[in-house]
Amino acid sequence: MSELLYSEVENDLRASVRDLLSDRSPWTAVLARTETDQPYDLALWRTLATELGLAGLLVPEELGGAGASAREVAVVLEELGRAVAPVPFLGSAVLATSALLAAGDAELLPELAAGNRTATLGVTYTTAPNAVFPASVHVHNGRLTGRIGSVVDLDVAEFVVVPAVGAAGPELHVVEVSSARVTPVVPLDLTRRISHLELDGVSGRLLATGDAAEQALRSALTTGAGLLAAEQLGLAQWCLDSTVDYAKTRYQFGRQIGSFQAIKHRLADLWAATSSALATSRAAASALATGEDVGVSVAVAAAYCSDVAVLAAEEALQLHGGIGMTWEHPVHLYLGRAKSSQLALGSPERHRAALATLIDLPA
């Protein structure tokens, strides 16, 4: 049975990330940043990556990383989700890093681990782990041409790991973002950016071909989906906690609104759902760390936590009443993040379909 509790080391890690985020990235700062031309907090990202060494958690020590596992990354993501922190951790430290690790890269990984560089994975953010290998970019004479829509964290990435199709089939390349065309999309999630990527005869560094390329991509997407569940969990927990606080302090009819059973039961249900989200997310992180039962654990966590995060954000908004509908209140940042994340790295339906095969419950 996988270990579902947090270790002391993980709790310490959480405390240091939470401290930093509450100091440097309170929601007021996150909200204020959304409409500036710097939607990401790159100074915060640098601190997380270099001072706390979080960019290299998944990277082995011999490549300059921390040699930690998906379990620690999950803890970091829970905290980032709780704060809807505008940093490219998912794109760089999870998606690109996992692809590079699986493809055996030794060149860019030390740079990412050290926090010197930022990268992302060149797939449409909605791509599920079991999707067919993308064929929108082609390789001719070592040059890449094509378009990939809605790539996460591309705005601030210097490198992008691009799946492409060459003469002999799937290939994985590292491309410098400066050689590509990047068109930002106005996002529903104000705290996480997506952009379209266009490559017009751009040269790349070949990372892997054939089965190795396919496996590296699938591994990155599986890790991404399993760990996004942790971020969704953290988001749901923030929604639950802040709504419970509000229910204790908001008075109507001469009572705290939390004294109405209608509200109590809703929050009790949300607590139960969040507790289960925690368990599934921990199971997925453990599975990714040990390599055991990865397929089922990730599919369950992704399918479950996506919906719980949306539920939590929607309940938070509703139970705050009119104030929850206002821009100057943080709940909409969480709602946008939750709804977008539900589409990301495979919808719950996609993950359930993947599960159906794995557990032999065919349609």
Next chain:
Amino acid sequence: MTDLAAKVEAFLAEHPPAGADPIEFLRARFDAGLAWVHFPVGAGGLGAPRAAQFAVDEAFAAAGAPEAVPAAKVIGYGMAAPTILTFGTPEQHERFLRPLFTGEEVWCQLFSEPGAGSDLATLATRAVRDGDDWVVDGQKVWTSFAHAARWAILVARTDPTVPKHQGLSYFICDMNDAGVQVRPLRQITGEAEFNEVFLNAVRVPDAHRLGAVGEGWKVAQTTLMNERVAIGAHAAPREGGLIGVAARTWREHPELRTPGLHDRLLRLWVQAEALRLTSERLRQGLAVGQPGPEGSAAKLAFATINQAVSGFEVELQGEQGLAYEDWTMRRPLETDWASRDPGFRYLRTKGNSIEGGTSEILRNIIAERVLGLPREPRSDADVAWKDLPR
């Protein structure tokens, strides 16, 4: 053909909509009693049953007849007009109903306050009698379309020494008064449809009071019941609501289809159709009098289906669902949801279960007033408002 249909036809023959001046046309329609046929003669109506209004509206729409600006309808038609009709004096009918119908004068609703939302009866805005006027001080919030409004329906406290429901009075407030300050309040959609309204020594003539002094709660109930019916029991053709938008996307974009989404869409379609029929039945049953608590059920269901459909729509979009059309801050004059993107609808419909009474409050109303279940224990109903804990 019914009498009423013949009347509409004769009116349209006499006033061809094509090229007509909208205001003149709407004035004539009001004068002919075809504004709200269930209102009495002389007040824009013909004393017909309420249910007849739907066919009349349909006939005018089919003829391409001019309509009032959208902002005039939400609060003016749905809330202010029936309240003025029920509690207003003949002079007030005469003064307010016609320009309300034509849209020359837009209305807003000054009810909610920062401390009094669901518990509206605790509101603190004070109205103090001064000769023939009342002097009003206080703060209102979430006031939709206040930035476009000429008049407001206002509830204020006229007697703080009696229990909260008893010390309220209901007024018509001039939004052009120098003491009225309207500030935009931005919504999660990026827009500011609603506002904060500060009332600073606003003078309201006693002639602009609706109902007796101290009867404000009863008058406000009429407004709220009408609001809920207006929101929940509006006439709609099949696929008329947001489900129609989702269905259109489904038909036009085969590449978005998945088995799971298909099943969900069909479930939502059935739910939307069931609600449409429920609303239709509710409307057919509405006699000339005031709508009852059943309207609350229609409004509750309206919020539920809108949120379910718009959430589905974002998911149906797939990659496109990650995008948002435009976060620009504006102060709109209508909520035209169909022409916006799914992300906007997703965010905006979140307000449906809050505005006009939250879904939790509506459930309480159904439980207590339709089903007759006992009320939750109340500690504040018999205490003088000024002595309530705050």
